[in-house]
Amino acid sequence: MLRGNSIKVKIDRDLHDRLRKVADVAGYATAEEFITHVLEKEMLHFEDAGSDDDIRDRLKGLGYIS
């Protein structure tokens, strides 16, 4: 159950069924809680550039950063 300031997002019903099953097995209280967790984790890839050591090492090797 989502509380507070939330909005509705439409997703495919079959995908939602799969998410609900995985959320249940993984111990999440609801599918919404699982989806929120997955999305927050995925967002970190885009918002936290500082942690990207793979790119940094490669760019150093190519001579594009010091």
Next chain:
Amino acid sequence: MLESLRRRLFGSRQGEPIVIVSGLPRSGTSMMMKMLEAGGVPILSDGVRSADVDNPKGYFELERIKDLEKETDKSYLREGRGKAVKAISFLIKDLPDDNDYRVIFMRRDLDEVLASQDKMIARLDQGDTSAEQEAMKEAYRNDIVRTRLLCKKRANFELIEVHYRVAIEDPAATARAVNAFLGGGFDEAAMREAVDASLYRNRSRAGGA
């Protein structure tokens, strides 16, 4: 939002924008610098990294920008106002907010980018890079999305995306789009002529962007 509106109505108080030619390494940034130079856009470059087999027409780089992540005094970039400067997408986040930027973001098929980078790394003798290709692709995808998000969020940034393959196949349309993005007045014919399709050496079979 308000800052963006203010800039549109009253212009910027930060002088002419710096034209940033960006993208992943080996995505066509040097080709775009060559186009801009031919079209009459002044270039800010120190010429330290000279032309080689990977970039026969030159790199158009500024050595100091490679330290952008670490340096605190970035005031030297003001010299780039009204000029074009090359900065890979990873460094866009480190550009200071006391300038306005017009970012020309070069895009290229990631398999082609990685293949070209691997050859360059091999020539530079920087070790084996054959492993972790999928991880690098994922990291680069994230880098691209981050750059787009950042340019949308910061009011002093404007962005145009140019696909390398499209620039090679239709340099006239690319020159037209870039000229319009920069406010017009540059030599589109010279920009078009600067595109050398023979340098498109690492082509993926899929041909996607």
